[in-house]
Amino acid sequence: MKQVIEQTSTPEGAHIAVHTGGKPVPAALGVSLSLEETNTVQPQRQWGKVREYCREAFSEFFGTMILVLFGDGVIAQVVLSNGEKGSYVSIAWGWGLGVMLGVYVSGISGSHINPAVTLASCILRKFPWRKFPVYAVAQVLGAMCAAAIVYGNYRSAIDVYEGGSDIRTVPGHSSSATAGIFATYPAPFMTTTGQFFSEFIASSILMFMIFTLKDDGNLGAGPLTPLALFFVIFGIGSCFGWETGYAINLARDFGPRLVSYMIGYGPEVWTAGNHYFWVPIIAPFLGCTFGGWVYDMFLYTGKDSPVNTPYLGFRRLVPMRRTRQAPQTEV
Amino acid sequence: MKQVIEQTSTPEGAHIAVHTGGKPVPAALGVSLSLEETNTVQPQRQWGKVREYCREAFSEFFGTMILVLFGDGVIAQVVLSNGEKGSYVSIAWGWGLGVMLGVYVSGISGSHINPAVTLASCILRKFPWRKFPVYAVAQVLGAMCAAAIVYGNYRSAIDVYEGGSDIRTVPGHSSSATAGIFATYPAPFMTTTGQFFSEFIASSILMFMIFTLKDDGNLGAGPLTPLALFFVIFGIGSCFGWETGYAINLARDFGPRLVSYMIGYGPEVWTAGNHYFWVPIIAPFLGCTFGGWVYDMFLYTGKDSPVNTPYLGFRRLVPMRRTRQAPQTEV
Amino acid sequence: MKQVIEQTSTPEGAHIAVHTGGKPVPAALGVSLSLEETNTVQPQRQWGKVREYCREAFSEFFGTMILVLFGDGVIAQVVLSNGEKGSYVSIAWGWGLGVMLGVYVSGISGSHINPAVTLASCILRKFPWRKFPVYAVAQVLGAMCAAAIVYGNYRSAIDVYEGGSDIRTVPGHSSSATAGIFATYPAPFMTTTGQFFSEFIASSILMFMIFTLKDDGNLGAGPLTPLALFFVIFGIGSCFGWETGYAINLARDFGPRLVSYMIGYGPEVWTAGNHYFWVPIIAPFLGCTFGGWVYDMFLYTGKDSPVNTPYLGFRRLVPMRRTRQAPQTEV
């Protein structure tokens, strides 16, 4: 990001102008927000103040909502039209462009739209830990909201497909199951270890690629990052998406699964696939952190990663020792 | 848009140079036109003067024409070749790239190519109201023109498909209907409420995404905006396009529908789907305005939105009070 | 294209520096060549001199070769594998990306790779007429070369498909015809008028879009032009490609057709489709010129178009009057 700072002293006083040549790329740090606040004037109103505090939460909420609107929407269209209005490839497209557009929507908050990405940013990019719960809640709520809208939109089509307005079934329990519209269910031949490994690998690749695309010390995708993320998600869906449905995101999977439970799909949404539901909750956190760590360990040189600080950053894990040090200046 | 203005005073006189670094992004305001007029010299001719007045109308006319040429063209090719030369996914591609290329064509006028986008721009982005009727008429005429060209191009193929040059049928009345090439017809199981909701949701997403992509306070798509709009339209077609055919545009649906009526498809073009024809006229206006309002309410900070003015802009709805105020300076 | 010219007078003498911020966009004029010659030093060698004179011809040769390599290659793969390794949509992709990559290859010469584009540039963008024959010959030779390579590559597969190494048949004369790999053949139900109209429309759209994408007074695609052209060609293939195979290019159609005749496909390559072969020779010239003229007439304001000169440029058609004028300065 080219940024030119001009400081001119005139008789009327000093004047400082900041010209930002490019657009702020999706930053894992909160930098994009502060920059933007400087440039625009916040209206002095009640709602304006509320919004100022909640802005990042709104941003993650709507970003995840757009992601799931397109993602769940495309599965609904493909499944309910019996493949007439799309195919598995359409589903990979839908999730890919859902992420791309969700990233555009949530640029204000750093475009996480995934609690696992937020966690990896906290651990590896000095993203403030206090924001983690706010982000995670906003993401899950956004996904739930989107799942409800998709259900409202396709309700009559689901009735036709399931055979009645009071029938809602889960994959493995019926040949006309529609719960797969909302949450992921693994292929029948998968063991729990296999499920976990598949989600772990996909999440690792996701985070490794996110750090790659954002690293200006490497090639860096700059303003093409959202488009490149489309290819990442499309690729994960095409290459590692069959076995478990590539949730790779707690918000995307748990949120809509909860909505489907509330709608009336029954407790099978939790028990199906040998209680599969916890895998896309745990595996993405571990996978994303591992994938991001591999990138930092072998390729990243930025000083915001603990890997590039003394003792590989493990000193941070011992907070007592830190208090004895002089305060670190973190830019 | 980076814009550098240099003013130098030399003995020969003052010199002002305007360097526009980037390309004017599709602006909802008429700014792009005025900038461009400054840089190029208008030829002093009769036609030049006519064109100067009609330039924005021409721009919207041809933008919408390109949109519908590709959009109706791809449906014609897929339907008439019995799916041999394309599939439903091709149709989503066709409309997506139709919008993308139409946006490039109509950059001069702000790339609306949709009356609902023009309306939302009037309400939420200070686009001048007096331009609304001109834009809407130009858009509808462009779409009609394109539908006529598509009909001319595929006339003999339609004859073969329908079974004769005097047979033209509408979906629901014949298994070899071709009226769906020109206008949208809903899936048979849809209620009117469901039709309206589906169009409303799709239009909301459209406008929400347009405002997102153009917002430089957010990530902003800049010169990638037309490409990102391809993904938006492709996504709406893949995720919310089955039930009603995602018209989300009065000009795209009403114009070609009128042409199909004039060609001889009969009054069924108006009565089909329980008089569906009015839904894609009304729903996009409401949906686009709602979607744009949601973006402004929660994420937008620019002062050109009434949401960011005192009293959330409702003062504007009371014109009497405004006259008592000092005139506002609107940049 | 941002271009900053600095002129500084120092005691050592005047110094002029030209900084070209962006990449030269595919220019219809020869400007890109001259700029580039300034920046790089030509090696003083025999071959270097030959190449300096032939550089634009080489550029068009290889650009068209890449176009036809991908275009004819994808048809060969789809047809010969009986649709196992691709579909009609793949063919639209192949031609689209063939144009995109061909445009990158032939940037030195303005990326025409189509005689009709060269003609329209001569008429409407002051491209020098004397270059037209050189460009057209280079384009046809490049296409022929590519067709020969594709034939060499797929020879054994054609033998298997046709049923023998001495059998080569043309669409309409055999169910296992392979001549369609090289040149286009119209759908059986098309009249000659319909063929001509279809090619004319497709060519008009092509040129209208090329002028749109290159017009910096409009939105302009800038460095995204090759990618946008992918969408244009893919769109034409998906929307107007069924009836005649969207040759829209003399070089692409006539060159490989000649090669297929030389290979031994017999005189049917000329007689098939009611002597269709002349349509993709004539129609693209007329269509491209018409499409470009429409753009200039209604939307273009640049002074390099005759439409924006006095008398709409018809004065140019009367060369005698021009000699009496003072010589025009053409930048």
Next chain:
Amino acid sequence: MKQVIEQTSTPEGAHIAVHTGGKPVPAALGVSLSLEETNTVQPQRQWGKVREYCREAFSEFFGTMILVLFGDGVIAQVVLSNGEKGSYVSIAWGWGLGVMLGVYVSGISGSHINPAVTLASCILRKFPWRKFPVYAVAQVLGAMCAAAIVYGNYRSAIDVYEGGSDIRTVPGHSSSATAGIFATYPAPFMTTTGQFFSEFIASSILMFMIFTLKDDGNLGAGPLTPLALFFVIFGIGSCFGWETGYAINLARDFGPRLVSYMIGYGPEVWTAGNHYFWVPIIAPFLGCTFGGWVYDMFLYTGKDSPVNTPYLGFRRLVPMRRTRQAPQTEV
């Protein structure tokens, strides 16, 4: 690449700032590395030092790993799901985006991810010969690592597909062969000459296009290079991918083939297709060098190519004569 260097002398001392406007494009030279080292401070640690020496090897390792993860992964998904979760077109997408994302990952080392590209860079772009073995080994190891991960991920699905956990078969020896997931096997009707020619052509096109996209004297793709390479690889897969599976890369083919041999696919991985395995080892080297040479010979003017030096660079092949000359300054 625009680069502005500011040097200011203040009472506190001299200050030098380097502003790099653009991102370093994937350079065949090691330039990108050195630039990047200047801007970031290497941490003074053991691991930091190890990494500093191995950084380019790591970069190629992970770049090729990402390439093969997506590439082999998509074949696994398509084959093992019997085409339910993708088609041949998906495979072309997977390899295309694998290259695109691998190029982003390995920007530090110049984004070769293919020994043949490294070789052509050594011969035609002054890339240091001493780096060739390191690059080649890193690339092969990365591909092997990725193949092992793909095998681990799809192990149970392979068991189901092959019919047992101890059955692993090679195409041509079984109808449920899965060795094609890892390495390429030619179509049955291909002669060895045909195999070689097909790989040679595809490799030539690859290198010709890489040099095109990186040539700023031509149009140049700049930051769009990775995206354009997606189209190149997708195009090669769609147009020249049927007959031999377009390995065009020793690392991509030999590495995973070795892994499949180690896994237990038996010696048939070497003997299948008339000992085809050596073709994708030899042909890419020859093809890439030829394709790059054609580009340099006819279109390239940069002085880093031997073609543009006296005697077409053949003097370089006679090292004795060089020692008698004054040392050349190579920038």
